[in-house]
Amino acid sequence: MQLTNRAKVLEKKPMTLAERAYLPAIFQGLSITMRHFFMKKATVRYPEEVRPFSGFFRGLHVLKRDEQGRERCTACGLCAVACPAEAITMVAGERKKGEEGLYREEKYAVSYEINMLRCIFCGLCEEACPKAAIYLQPDKMAPPRFERDEFTYGKDRLVEPVSPDERSVRGIQLTPEQADKLRARIM
Amino acid sequence: MLELPALGWQSIVIFVVFALSLLIATYCTYAERVIAAFLQDRVGPDRAGPFGLLQPLADAVKMFTKEEFFPGGANKALFVVGPCLAMITALMSSAVIPFGNTMSFGNNAFFLQGIEVNIGMLWIFGVVSLGVYGVMIGGWASNNKFSLLGAVRAASQNISYELAMGMSLIAVLMISGTLSLREITLQQSVAGEWQMWNIVKQPIGFIIFLVCAFAETNRTPFDLPECETELVGGYHTEYSSMKLGLYLFSEYVNIFVVSAVMSVLYFGGFNFPFQYELRDWFVNSQGWELDSAQNLITILGTVGLFLKIFAFIFFFMWVRWTLPRFRYDQLMRLGWTILIPLAVFNIVLTGGLILFGVI
Numbered sequence: 138m139q140l141t142n143r144a145k146v147l148e149k150k151p152m153t154l155a156e157r158a159y160l161p162a163i164f165q166g167l168s169i170t171m172r173h174f175f176m177k178k179a180t181v182r183y184p185e186e187v188r189p190f191s192g193f194f195r196g197l198h199v200l201k202r203d204e205q206g207r208e209r210c211t212a213c214g215l216c217a218v219a220c221p222a223e224a225i226t227m228v229a230g231e232r233k234k235g236e237e238g239l240y241r242e243e244k245y246a247v248s249y250e251i252n253m254l255r256c257i258f259c260g261l262c263e264e265a266c267p268k269a270a271i272y273l274q275p276d277k278m279a280p281p282r283f284e285r286d287e288f289t290y291g292k293d294r295l296v297e298p299v300s301p302d303e304r305s306v307r308g309i310q311l312t313p314e315q316a317d318k319l320r321a322r323i324m
Numbered sequence: 325m326l327e328l329p330a331l332g333w334q335s336i337v338i339f340v341v342f343a344l345s346l347l348i349a350t351y352c353t354y355a356e357r358v359i360a361a362f363l364q365d366r367v368g369p370d371r372a373g374p375f376g377l378l379q380p381l382a383d384a385v386k387m388f389t390k391e392e393f394f395p396g397g398a399n400k401a402l403f404v405v406g407p408c409l410a411m412i413t414a415l416m417s418s419a420v421i422p423f424g425n426t427m428s429f430g431n432n433a434f435f436l437q438g439i440e441v442n443i444g445m446l447w448i449f450g451v452v453s454l455g456v457y458g459v460m461i462g463g464w465a466s467n468n469k470f471s472l473l474g475a476v477r478a479a480s481q482n483i484s485y486e487l488a489m490g491m492s493l494i495a496v497l498m499i500s501g502t503l504s505l506r507e508i509t510l511q512q513s514v515a516g517e518w519q520m521w522n523i524v525k526q527p528i529g530f531i532i533f534l535v536c537a538f539a540e541t542n543r544t545p546f547d548l549p550e551c552e553t554e555l556v557g558g559y560h561t562e563y564s565s566m567k568l569g570l571y572l573f574s575e576y577v578n579i580f581v582v583s584a585v586m587s588v589l590y591f592g593g594f595n596f597p598f599q600y601e602l603r604d605w606f607v608n609s610q611g612w613e614l615d616s617a618q619n620l621i622t623i624l625g626t627v628g629l630f631l632k633i634f635a636f637i638f639f640f641m642w643v644r645w646t647l648p649r650f651r652y653d654q655l656m657r658l659g660w661t662i663l664i665p666l667a668v669f670n671i672v673l674t675g676g677l678i679l680f681g682v683i
Contacts, residue, residue, distance in 0.1 A: 178366060
């Protein structure tokens, strides 16, 4: 039965002497691999060099501050509701007198935790936020860690530092100790 | 020429050659991984030390600290003897290879060679063919079907290819008229007259020898004894820890030895072009003594020989990461119906050329 007109009759030709000698084919193969020997290598030596992220990469979260350095987050909980992975938990608190320089709204997040093992980095929290407080950074990733509880990022690691970002360019977030040290220097 | 301190000198040379072959084999593991990586557009191990140069050390530590496993029903004594035999035979054959010409100190002259015997070629062949016993014994003692199959393959492959290898050598011996590796080397460059290396006189023989060398060292495309796709790990399926390390190591020592043999037989050994002109230049224009000039040439020749050896080792690895493995019947057909007739033809051809005085 003929299904198409593209059927091709294959002829099994006897091999020529050069083909049977096998050596020309070997030299051809050797020249191909030798060309690859001098080619640019595809390897990215990871901790020293990182591949460039795309402009709209959704990486590690950051809780932004406003122009006066106050935390934008008002702990409304919309991000937690929007989160399909239920990775966000927060505890709201009332701003006390004298804390106006720290928090923009009268209500603020006493604790704000994102579990990076649950998070699927969809960016829905970013879309849900009415105060433009939470963003997924395009240049930082949640790095691998040894312990499970190290993946629960609290405010210490999420809130944007007051001074210009001194964190590593590799996209690795600070450990709590390093963050404490940095905050102590700022305060 | 050889005086009493020759024995002391010989033991030093043997010790150095022993250490060198181990060192080279160690760094062959590193070179293999780096070359494989480069041929595949990767960079290979680069974490341990600068450029990953301490990687063999890390591998050795890994090998030594792994669990030593004896399979149930294995013949324990032979299970241990197998890798030892493979390693011993691999190391033994480098004793007769002339790594350099004569060194003279005052009245004493030494060969840069372990033992100078007039049957050097035979010694290497004898020892190399013993090497298959290591594989054979190890494979049998493992009490494992795959190991045994690998061992049987290794044995039949080595026997088949030794025939063609020996016959390609006969052509060289017809030209040289001696089995001594030093004599063969010296014949490839005689002072005062222009002598070609044997590769020019024996191109067919060299190709046969090269192919057989790949088969003898169980390297791709002839690595059927350890064919992972069919036989798990071949003869060393059941081996772990440093016993496996010895098998893998002996393969690299074998490559080193066979590269040295090829350099000596076909590529002039420690000779390099214009060596006598260079020596005369040192003596006549620079006012050196003949002895010291000769010693310098000897050292340069040794360096040259090692460069040739490294080039061959590189070629072995280059081929390994280029060609796929032969099928078993293809391997046997190539050995028996192509290489052996070709080798016989080469002998006849060489005989004819000698008879008519061409070479």
